[in-house]
Amino acid sequence: MLVFAKIKSVQKKLKSLKNGTTIGFVPTMGALHEGHLSLVEKAKKENDIVVVSIFVNPTQFDNVEDLINYPKTIDKDLELLKSIFCDIVFTPTPEEIYANDIQSQSFDFDGLEFQMEGKFREGHFNGVGTIVERLFEIVKPHKAYFGEKDFQQIQIIRKMAEKRNLPVQIISCPIHRENDGLAMSSRNIRLTKEQRADAPFIYETLNKAKIQFGTKNASEVLKCVENEFKNHPLFTLEYFEIADEDTLLPVETKNSTKKYRAFIAIFAGKVRLIDNISL
Numbered sequence: 001m002l003v004f005a006k007i008k009s010v011q012k013k014l015k016s017l018k019n020g021t022t023i024g025f026v027p028t029m030g031a032l033h034e035g036h037l038s039l040v041e042k043a044k045k046e047n048d049i050v051v052v053s054i055f056v057n058p059t060q061f062d063n064v065e066d067l068i069n070y071p072k073t074i075d076k077d078l079e080l081l082k083s084i085f086c087d088i089v090f091t092p093t094p095e096e097i098y099a100n101d102i103q104s105q106s107f108d109f110d111g112l113e114f115q116m117e118g119k120f121r122e123g124h125f126n127g128v129g130t131i132v133e134r135l136f137e138i139v140k141p142h143k144a145y146f147g148e149k150d151f152q153q154i155q156i157i158r159k160m161a162e163k164r165n166l167p168v169q170i171i172s173c174p175i176h177r178e179n180d181g182l183a184m185s186s187r188n189i190r191l192t193k194e195q196r197a198d199a200p201f202i203y204e205t206l207n208k209a210k211i212q213f214g215t216k217n218a219s220e221v222l223k224c225v226e227n228e229f230k231n232h233p234l235f236t237l238e239y240f241e242i243a244d245e246d247t248l249l250p251v252e253t254k255n256s257t258k259k260y261r262a263f264i265a266i267f268a269g270k271v272r273l274i275d276n277i278s279l
């Protein structure tokens, strides 16, 4: 496994590959877990070589404290990637990516950016668009792999690839969960013992919502979810929404020709967790 921190070095290596070599790319912010590794495994199956980037992108954080506290486990990450035979890891510094100008470009994602995460994390998707486009430019992947854990992010990246005619196929991968249902996340290691023990409550709530949406309208389901969280001693609900998978617009009633998902964001103390479920 080769590890490069410089753009020029990774590009030199990628340019030296035989013509026709297919490149699969998995962008991450590190603190890797099995969810990330499942993306790498899929990329390995579908491409000749796999590049993983590890970069905690400052421009997608709306909260400095969250950026500072974002878990960093680079040695363990590299060991894990080596153990599953990843080919190339790209670990740039913010200066390498942004030089002296750590700023986002402004994107128009046809309104996808104003829903859910966009309402609560100002500038987040401009930061995501900026870094993903920059990494695509550097790595020039044939296929790029993203997890449904960040479902809105996948739709935004698909939109960016479509609008900017980027020559890359965006592949979505299912959510990996702990045995008790909690969606794997780098942030889970910041939970206290008590918060971690109660965290399956998030996925349980999504599953209940899924059953309820069979017979109830979205606003009734939302009321039930709000009630579940109202008296919870450890978790605060930030949002719960049932939305159309394609437009991400909120829906009220079920229409059998459309695909829906329920999305949730909660705070456990200062740790923010998100999850979603197909309905």
Ligand code: AMP
Binding pocket: 027, 028, 029, 030, 035, 036, 038, 039, 145, 146, 147, 148, 149, 150, 173, 174, 175, 176, 177, 183, 184, 185, 186
């Ligand atoms: P992150 O390091 O959190 O930016 O995540 C990097 C990629 O891994 C993103 O495409 C995420 O959606 C994906 N990912 C994170 N957690 C999971 C999970 N539990 N299951 C599947 N994919 C995930």
